[in-house]
Amino acid sequence: MALPCGTYNTRYEQAFAIFRTKTHWAMLVGLLVLLAMLPFVLNSYSLTVINMMLIMIIAVQGLNIVTGYCGQIHFGQAAFMAVGAYSSALLMNHFGLSFWLCLPLAGIITALVGILFGLPSVRVKGIYLALVTLAAQFIIIYVIETPLQWLTGGQWAMDTPAPQLWGFVFNTQLELFYLIAAVTVLMTFIAKNLARTRVGRNFVAVRDNDIAAEVMGINIMRTKVLAFAIASFYAGVAGSLWAHYTQAFTTTDFSLMQSIWFVGMLIVGGMGTIVGPILGTMFITLLDQLVLLFTPTMAATLPVLTVAQISSIAMFAFALVIIVFLVWEPRGLAHRWEIFKTSYRLWPFAY
Amino acid sequence: MKKRAGFVFVVVMSLALLALPVMTGCAPQEAPPPEPGEVVKPESxxxxxxxxxxxxxxxxxxxxxxxxxxxxxxxxxxxxxxxxxxxxxxxxxxxxxxxxxxxxxxxxxxxxxxxxxxxxxxxxxxxxxxxxxxxxxxxxxxxxxxxxxxxxxxxxxxxxxTTDLFGSYAEWVLENWTEDRKPRVAMLLGDYPGGRFPLFCPPYLEAQGIEVVATELLPFSGLTSAMDQLLRILEPEPDFIFTTIITNQLVIVLDELHGMGIELGPRDQGKDLELFTSYGFDQDMMAAMRPENWDGLIACDASWDFRKxxxxxxxxxxxxxxxxxxxxxxxxxxxxxxxxxxxxxxxxxxxxxxxxxxxxxxxxxxxxxxxxxxxxIKDFDTGLCPPITFSKDDGRQQAGLLFRTYEDGATEELWSYEKQPWVFKWLDEQGFPIAD
Incomplete structure (x- = not known):
């Protein structure tokens, strides 16, 4: 990573640090303060959107590990979220486990399911792997709804209690915000560090050229399956949070469309970067909400058009924005962010 | 370096402070309280x-x-x-x-x-x-x-x-059934929650004297053919098919049934089987296909207001x-x-x-x-259907279930239904598991 003009590393610790300069620390503190202040100035609607967005960020961070870093295309992340959501809800409802146990256990259970569906990645890649993960999307939802109906309730909503900590119930959007934000920050921090470890470098090596990676001594099977397991762990944690956040959910919450949107968020944000999933999820979610808010306002302004017509036009505009954006910046928002940061660091010099 | 860090911190905090009024503006504004004793109607x-x-x-x-x-x-x-x-x-x-x-x-x-x-x-x-x-x-x-x-x-x-609708349909089937054996029903359900709910019905239907011989789900997505599912549900030779598939899928199913040479309608009139769809007739849908494909189809206009x-x-x-x-x-x-x-x-x-x-x-x-x-709301007459009554314990609109069939380009009323059976309540009372 480029450092600001006149700043040099003098120790290895400095070179390895995530936050290298005081500017980084200042920005981190500013961001955390801003994050902590948000709930006090936002209404219930804004917090709802942010809470859902934060949960999506965790799921997309997971997808980024398997697709962005390891290069394994994955169209079933929402189904793995469903595994986490149902695991967490069932562990709490049937065994009375605490949310704080259910959350990691949901991640572990989902990781095991992820290993199962990740095994085919050893033999197939590209579009064929995409089909395998698509199959995972359908198989997992089918299993939850039909063979496991006796356990999951099938298509009925699964009721899930709110998280508790020493008697304090996280019930309102504000209380849940702090919980979800903390988990999101933690999972993002883990993802950031994972990308800098040997495992993370193995992922990148496999993504760039798996034959070359194998020649270098990287165990391809172990690496690919591990990527699926970690991605699924993230999906499981996101699913668990979703379950306890919504307190009532169905399999429709984890549809194929949601899986495809996860991939869309990752592409728009920028694959193979930590900031990409965050920016991509924010971009798509906020654009989506803009459409939602835009249609009633436009209907009032343009009575000759129905809301359905305006909504259809808005959806079209939504798609157009994404297409234009990807044509303009195929490497995603993260790349723009990098350009901005580099320019800032070199300022006032051009290079 | 310190200067830069300080500058960034100040910028971030300033932005946060600037954003405060904007974000506060997102919150709903409270209206001023009315004068004491004054009855004020809202603006809207x-x-x-x-x-x-x-x-x-x-x-x-x-x-x-x-x-x-x-x-x-x-x-x-x-x-x-x-x-x-x-x-x-x-x-x-x-x-x-x-x-x-x-x-x-x-x-x-x-x-x-x-x-x-x-x-x-x-x-x-x-x-x-x-x-x-x-x-x-x-x-x-x-x-x-x-x-x-x-x-x-x-x-x-x-x-x-859809479950109560199926229950009503079952009553109608039994009322018109003349053979010695039990009527055989196959379910061709849409794979979405409202479409899947009749999956709970079999115990109720069996108790009523109807045999459920096959169940198939159609994916809730763009559909080009339902032939696989149709072949499977037709194999046990059902007398009736109950379906909750959405209207644009029904177009395809009817087309394929017609292509298979299956004529819809009562067996005692020499037809092959009766197909009962849960979502009524849709003129857009009818316009999208050959009129003969509709002949013999039975549709339920469960929204009482279709009566006229x-x-x-x-x-x-x-x-x-x-x-x-x-x-x-x-x-x-x-x-x-x-x-x-x-x-x-x-x-x-x-x-x-x-x-x-x-x-x-x-x-x-x-x-x-x-x-x-x-x-x-008690005995409320919209003018389109029999009077409607709700209660806190039963939020179902009861009035005006109407079964109609389509023949030669016209619809014919088959049966008018005033009170639907409450299938989930029956299942619960009989001890069958339903999720809560």
Whole structure:
């Protein structure tokens, strides 16, 4: 990573640090303060959107590990979220486990399911792997709804209690915000560090050229399956949070469309970067909400058009924005962010 | 270096402070309190509509919604709203997306006193705890409402219910059955929540004396063929097929049945089997295929308000159709399902009137509409169907289940049904597992 003009590393610790300069620390503190202040100035609607967005960020961070870093295309992340959501809800409802146990256990259970569906990645890649993960999307939802109906309730909503900590119930959007934000920050921090470890470098090596990676001594099977397991762990944690956040959910919450949107968020944000999933999820979610808010306002302004017509036009505009954006910046928002940061660091010099 | 860090920190904090008033502005503003003793009518009364205007279930949910907006607009124009208070009708396209449903609900819940919810069960399932907690009554007459109807919460009211509809159909089958053996029924269900709910039905049907010989689910997505599923459900030679597939899928199924040489209709008239569909006739859909494919199909118009369908002389129907054409410039033959929305709007308006009678305009809240509006609707006549009654323990619209068949380009009324069986309640009382 480029450092600001006149700043040099003098120790290895400095070179390895995530936050290298005081500017980084200042920005981190500013961001955390801003994050902590948000709930006090936002209404219930804004917090709802942010809470859902934060949960999506965790799921997309997971997808980024398997697709962005390891290069394994994955169209079933929402189904793995469903595994986490149902695991967490069932562990709490049937065994009375605490949310704080259910959350990691949901991640572990989902990781095991992820290993199962990740095994085919050893033999197939590209579009064929995409089909395998698509199959995972359908198989997992089918299993939850039909063979496991006796356990999951099938298509009925699964009721899930709110998280508790020493008697304090996280019930309102504000209380849940702090919980979800903390988990999101933690999972993002883990993802950031994972990308800098040997495992993370193995992922990148496999993504760039798996034959070359194998020649270098990287165990391809172990690496690919591990990527699926970690991605699924993230999906499981996101699913668990979703379950306890919504307190009532169905399999429709984890549809194929949601899986495809996860991939869309990752592409728009920028694959193979930590900031990409965050920016991509924010971009798509906020654009989506803009459409939602835009249609009633436009209907009032343009009575000759129905809301359905305006909504259809808005959806079209939504798609157009994404297409234009990807044509303009195929490497995603993260790349723009990098350009901005580099320019800032070199300022006032051009290079 | 220190200077740069300080600069960044100041910039971030300044941005945060600048954003404060903007974000605070997002919060709803409270109206000033009225003078003591003064009865102040609100400037308008807010009603939200959460409708899948785009997405996979648009074909089912949107036409009914159009009836609502026509009715509200007509009410505002002719009577100035309810008791002179105009309706502020907020329409939200939920696009069959749970996240949009949740966020849209949070965005508008403080601005409205009741909601029209045309969609599918996930909407209700996802929002049920919120609706109960926020004391927000919701009303729906198109869409799967099975999940919330039993046990009743008192905050959700609806009409079409695929399990009870199947129960009604079963009664009709038995009433017309003349052979010694049990009638055989196959289920071809749409793979979406409202479509899948009849999966719970077999114990009820068996108890009634009907044998369920096959069950198949059709994916809830773009469909090019249902031949695999059709071959499997036809193998055990059912006498009847019950289907909850959505209308554009039905077009394909009917086409393939016709291609297989299967004639729909009663066996005693030399036909092969009877196909019963849960979602009525749709003129758009009928226009999209060969007329002969429709012959013998039985459809259930479960929205009681279809009773006068096809009767252009019926005054209210005619008025609403005219208004809809005037407002939205669409041809008359595409209006059929909208009729449900006209009287749905009448019912919602009645709930608001009842609540106002009880608590007055100054105390009108969503809770008041839920407590004193919908549950107190007794024998309410929309003019389109038999009188409607709700109670806090039963939010199902009972009146006017109508079975019709299609033959030679015309529809014929087969059976009119006033009171649907309550299948989920029966299952629960008999000890069969149903999720809560």
């Amino acid at each position: 009364v807010g009603i939200a509509a959460f409708v899948d205007m785009t997405g996979p279930v648009r074909a089912m949910s949107y036409p009914g919604h159009v009836g609502y907006i026509t009715y509200w607009r007509w009410l505002n124009e002719t009577e100035g709203g309810i008791d002179g208070v105009p309706i502020n009708y907020i329409e939200i396209d939920t696009a069959y997306d749970i996240k949009k449903m949740r966020s849209g609900y949070e965005r508008y819940k403080d601005e409205v006193i009741t909601m029209e919810a045309q969609g599918q069960s996930p909407f209700y399932d996802s929002l049920m705890p919120r609706l109960v907690e926020d004391k927000m009554p919701a009303f729906c007459n198109i869409g799967g409402s099975d999940a919330f109807l039993y046990p009743s919460t008192g905050w959700l009211y609806g009409a079409i219910n 369908y096809g009767d252009p002389d019926y005054p209210f129907y005619t008025l609403m159709v005219d208004k809809y054409m005037e407002y939205y410039d669409v041809p008359q033959e595409r209006l059929a399902p909208s009729i449900a929305g006209f009287s749905g709007g009448m019912l919602m308006a009645e709930a608001i009137r009842l609540a106002v009678e009880e608590v007055g305009w100054e105390n009108l809240t969503s809770e008041a509409v839920g407590l004193y509006g919908y549950p107190n």
